[in-house]
Amino acid sequence: MSGPSTYVPKTAFSRWLDARLPIIRFANDTMLTFPTPRNLNFWYAFGAILTVFLGIQIVTGIVLAMHYVPNENLAFDSVESIMRDVNYGWLLRYMHANGASFFFLAVYVHMFRGLYYGSYKAPREVLWILGVVIYVLMMATAFLGYVLVWGQMSFWAATVITNLFSSLDQIVPHVGTAIATWLWGGFAVGDATLNRFFSLHYLLPFAIAAVVGLHIWALHVPGNNNPLGIDVKGPQDTLPFHPYYTAKDAFYVALFVVLYMAVVFYNPDLTGNPDNYIPANPVVTPPDIVPEWYLLPFYAMLRSVPQKLLGVLVLAGAIVTLFFVPWLDTSKVRSCRFRPQMKFFFWFFVVDCILLGYLGSQSVDAAWNLAGIDLPLVWVARFATAYYFGFFWVLLPLVGLFEKPKALPDSIAKSVLGNAQPMPAE
């Protein structure tokens, strides 16, 4: 995509280095002159936003680890000590906790963006799969980090999530329990569990960073998709990444960080659960346990199934399904801009995911009262779960076969500039 390198070393040192380690050439070709479609819109800024948030999480996390103690008797107090005693500890911890929330907010926008514009379609399947791998690693990391606080929600989240593995007992007796015991390092979630979770919580962000590297590499082979979903046909369709997209991305990163810091400063416990300010108690479960907001849709799906093993399989299936998206979509057209039916089903899917999130936050036995008739929420969740799976496994394959897409524009340049001559890119 980037074609032959256009980098010309200008100083004696850079010529010397270029012959030994062409790192400046690499940076120049991938970050400065990289040809990028000229029609990328706001929704394409979230890749840069996500990179920034990975950085924020790693930096705040490393300094928090200097004050945190992974011990069942000291963990909760050490977090409180960070909040009260450590210089700016409150700021660092609130940045880290809310950073996770905004990281997920950005990743969800980024994923919906990819779905809408068909960015998973050939030749970008590997790019999409690496993205799903990052998403799974993010969920694991967020869960492990949430447990470290060692409040009531932390403890019971750890218990419930690790017990998902015990459902394997229903396939091979005792195997599930053996896996759960192995994960805990005891007969229940305890000190051993907390220690290993801390170790892994420190490790996984670096694994994420490595997969992000692969993700960007896989992006740079075919180049960016774009809102029109048509291929770049020549230099008239592209702009150099710098300064056009560095400036555009920086602007939206700044806006997003303003939103983030507004929450950090003015409502830092917005997405937190008050029960997590109660120290972990292994013999009392809080009356309503809920995961953090970004995992609620999956939690709603798990609860909508009244059988343990099936519930866990639905939960796992909802995530695994994402890996198959590139091959489930049969449409020849990438972007939903030209797919009138798919556009409708897509927006219904977005609403469905938000609805599932809401349902996951409600009590198990709650009901909606519609005109005097009680509609149990568990049934609403069942329909919402059915649509989630139906969207991927039924609609994506079928709509692509039967839908008549709108006419595609001839080129990105024509669509953006009309018949005006494109300005030279430098």
Next chain:
Amino acid sequence: MATTTAAEPTRRDFIYIATGAAAAVGGALAAWPFIDQMNPSSAVLALASIEVDIASIQPGQSVTFKWRGHPLFVRRRTPKEIAEANGVALSDLKDPLARNANLAEDAPATDRNRSTKPEWLVLVGVCTHLGCTPTVSTPQVPQGEYGGWLCHCHGSQYDTAGRIRKGPAPENLAVPPYSFLSATRLKVG
């Protein structure tokens, strides 16, 4: 390298397979300590039994102790609760097995098999769905429809013998290994 069509395995083939086999076995042996270190340590295994005093527990009362990091329910049942548990047909149970560590694995889930002395019900207080602690039901504050326990996390309901009756949990609440040291002293584990 010249191509040969010899059907006989060569010395090179043997070395190739032997090296691969040694690497695979060696790799597995090297990996095992890194895997097994996550299993419960000797210190955790050593704390596996407790003794509790049950003299002060009144009929109708359920008291929670801590055993192996889990809640342990000791419930002194009323005659009514015992009668209710005995009145349930085995065919009405979701899980027909006693899940009693003191009995054989295939013992049926009769009330007799759930408690050595009918008055005392000793259970691991861990919901067999995803491990939450169920809330005990009392005549004053009923929890669920079966008078036993209700798990608030995902709505599993247990009867007065701790057997699963409704909801996503697959098994009856586990009965730990226990014995009465005296009329008022219980050893668990």
